[in-house]
Amino acid sequence: MPLNENSQSRPALAAILMTSLATVAHADGLSSYGTPGLIDMPSATTAPDGTLRWTTSLMDGHTRNTLLFQISPRLTGVFRYSILRHYFSGDSNLYDRSFDLHYLLRHEGQTLPAFAFGLRDFGGTGIFGAEYLVASKHFLDDRLTVTAGIGWGRLGTFGGFRNPLSVFGDKFDNRPSFSGDINDTGRVSFNRFFRGEAALFGGIEYQVNDKLRLSVEYSSDAYKEEVARMGFERRTAFNFGANYQLSKNWTMNAALLGGTEAGVGFTYALDPRAPRMPGGQERPAPVLRPQAEIASLGWSVADLGGNRARLDAAFRRENLTLQSYVQDGATARVVMANSSYPNNAEALGRAAREMANSLPAAIETFELTLVTNGVPTSRTVIRRGDLHELEHAWDGSWQSFARADISDAPTRLPPDPGVYPQLSWSLLPYFRSALFDPDSPIRMDVGLSASGSYQIAPGFSLNAIVRQKAFGNLDQANRDSDSVLPHVRSDAWLYDKLQGPQVVTLTADYMFRPGKNLYGRFSAGYFETMFAGASSELLWYPQGSRLALGAELNYVKQRDPYSRMGFADYDVTTGHASAYYDFGNSYRGQLDVGRYLAGDWGGTLTLNREFDNGFKIGAFMTLTDVSFDDFGEGSFDKGITISIPLTWITGEPDQTGFSQTIRPILRDGGARVAIANRLYEEVRGANASELEHGWGKFWR
Incomplete structure (x- = not known):
């Protein structure tokens, strides 16, 4: 059965999206x-x-x-x-x-x-x-x-x-005519x-006023199949139509086709670039206090505990986490985690201003190390004097980026006492959908999803997601797979029939830095509803580079659809070499080459357009050594992805959002195991190339 990848969102996210007031011009x-x-x-x-x-x-x-x-x-x-x-x-x-x-x-x-x-x-x-x-x-x-x-x-x-x-x-x-064989669908028939x-064919359109557009056309489409099969009547080649623009987003259309069909x-x-709250609704950014005022407060560099306490309180006001603090002469060095702002440049800007407002006047330089899951990603050095000089400069964003020193951070300061362990959790609604099943083109489940993360030490965490369905009809699918390949995806509908709480993921994860420009990950446990096992990954991603290279190796076993934690007989070793490239102008590409879940070998090409606000639309296709005939309906794996950040809708700082993958058909060829924390997406937001893209928010 065709199935979308899992989607999770804040309440009524899809409904909010459809009622958003993004502005789009209707030129034609x-x-x-x-x-x-x-x-x-x-x-x-x-x-x-x-x-x-x-x-x-x-x-x-x-x-x-x-x-x-x-x-x-x-x-x-x-x-x-x-x-x-x-x-x-x-x-x-x-x-x-x-x-x-x-x-x-x-x-x-x-x-x-x-x-x-x-x-x-x-x-x-x-x-x-x-x-x-x-x-x-x-x-x-x-x-x-x-x-x-x-x-x-x-x-x-x-x-x-x-x-x-x-x-x-x-x-x-x-x-050449279409063969009519369902297994031939999805192929590109160049011949x-x-x-x-x-x-x-041809026609004319006339814009009567700002709302109404009229059109008439001479059609070269005889509607042969509809006439022969569906009783369609076509008496003339002329069609007539009207478009009426109800609002900036909605247009109604009406037409008379073939002289008989209405x-x-x-x-x-x-427009993804026009969020519902264009200005955002962040709390006001901290305003720099005059340097003379800071000097008059008499704060001492020697009072390390007092300085850290003030800074920790200031970071908390900005929803940032201070993990480490040391002073080295006239330099204050911090390790910080940003779990609130989608744009790390905004987090750095707020953190730097809070440091200027909270630390003794004798501290002249701020060194800020960003971490993801406790693992250092990049280090930014900002001079206190530059903050005061550029705060109101007309080109302050660009100048502040040019003066900041951004470098790799293969190591970090030890965490301060009491920072670890950390426990975070959430309880949110979820919905999962399955599209394009001929028996029921749209199926959906809605329920509650409880997620938790226990950070034991920097880079080492335990993570879980448990879902309880409230209502829906995904369990009503009953199309047995006809796949000749191992049923690594085509039996997905069986897993929806399990009643009661479902453990979606339960993993132990370790992220680390093997060396300069290198990131590593080990994961083990239940990765998704269908597979569990062990996974390792290595990523090379220099600061400021458009190119990143990665390698992943997994050993996984298929989960038993009839028990909560048991396993089926199938196991496989998979792995991929990956290349990621930023083409500029919001376009990104990814190429993965290796072995897939059904044991097939091949590659996946993904192209995305990602806007500065995080809204992303992409497409992918996978070709492997599985023949089109053996793959079955659809011929090869392909689809469209849409990711909408929650902040695009609400204007509030948030790193969560809504994601949907639209696949015309879900079969077994070209399938990969779903792993939640693949390294490129985990660390790229703190890379110098991404910080540069978003540095316009440094002063927000």
Whole structure:
């Protein structure tokens, strides 16, 4: 059964997200496919860069749900989930998952129009499979848009003519048909692109006022399968539509298709760079006290205990943890943990100002070592005089970063007495969802999740998560796996049938620094609902580097779905070599190569766009030595990830959030064990490269 990865959030997080007031400009229309276009036909336009749009289109017997992400100013990516009712004999429905890409080849100029090409449903069943080249031009102060294009595949089924690309060879004359075998879905059929008959399409859009947009198009889609299977009537090639913008985020859509079929829908637009609370709601940052005032207080450098006590109280006011404090001449050295602020630069800025307000005037230099789980990650040296000089400077953020000395911290000061051991815990609602099961496209469980962490010493901790379901229907799934591979994921639904409290994770973890620029981890225990075992990891990540390299080795046993803590017969050794790279401009990539849970060998490529506020959208694909036929439906593992920091919604400083992985299908090939504290994500927030990205918050 297709299954999402676990998701956990603060109460009603998804509901808050959907009612957020992020502002998105609506420059051009979206088609019923949820892509830049008129009604059914595409156009050479794009959504605003970095924005997300969810479109639901409804017509008789046919529902399209589309998630669009404007990956870059030119490139648009789309995932679509469609329901075609009574599509098959016996009145059974077709539940179709598909991906689109739309690329703007040329921006509109003074004379020439914009040009774009696209691939529709290039990796699904091919039900909507099409390719197109399209041009669009704006007139009358951008109120009138004229679009014309040529389409292939589904967009070449009405008014078709011989493929003009046939001048390059007869292979362009014929378009191979989809085999109909479910195991062929998910493959990218390069031999179908721009093949077969082509047809022309076009249309116009008119922006009546700030709210209403009207459109008419000439469609080259004959809706052949819908006519033959679902009773769709198509009497004309002309479609008519209207878009009405209800608010900054919501747009309603209506259309008349083929002269007979009415359709309605809506679009919700969201800009990840526009949080619900743009200014944030942090407590006021400390204001630097005049140096003369500090000197008049008569604090003595020799009073180490008094200085530490004042600083500890000041750190607590800022929700920071002081773990170590020493004085070395005119330098105060601290080890601090930040568990509140998503941006470590903000934590450093507040800590430095509290040091200036709490320590004797004779202390001239502050050395701050950031730790993650007690393990040192980076060391920042700030001069007291620079703080006073730059506090009100117009370019104070940049100058303070340029003057700060950020370096690696392979060692740390011993923790002060009473710092360890530490116990932290939380009790929060959780929900888990499973999508795209043909028996029930949406399933969900809701309940309470209790998590705890007992930090015994720097780097050494015991961690647990226990969940109790309150209500839901994940346990109602009953699709037996037909996988020929070991059932490392395709039996996931069995684990949802266990009643009572469920131990999700129970691990002992040790993080350490083997040397300069190196990080290490050992973990053992129950890693997730399906696997337990032992894991080791080594990461090389120099300060300020865009590149990080890692290696991981795991031995795991599969947990028994019918008992709380028992094991099944399956065990496997897995491991990966990983490369992480920051391309700049919010783009990140990751490549993992190695052995997966089913014993298959291959690699996973992940591309993410992560904004400065922590909002992240990404996509991944995995190819291994498992053949497409042996993998089964979907052909290979792929999906989309969305991570939304809680602070983006509430404005309050917080390091938690909401994460969701959308997989068209979950099978056994290309599966990895889920480990909560992989090193790159644990330590990168304190690396000099990340501190530079977020240094604008140093003075917050």
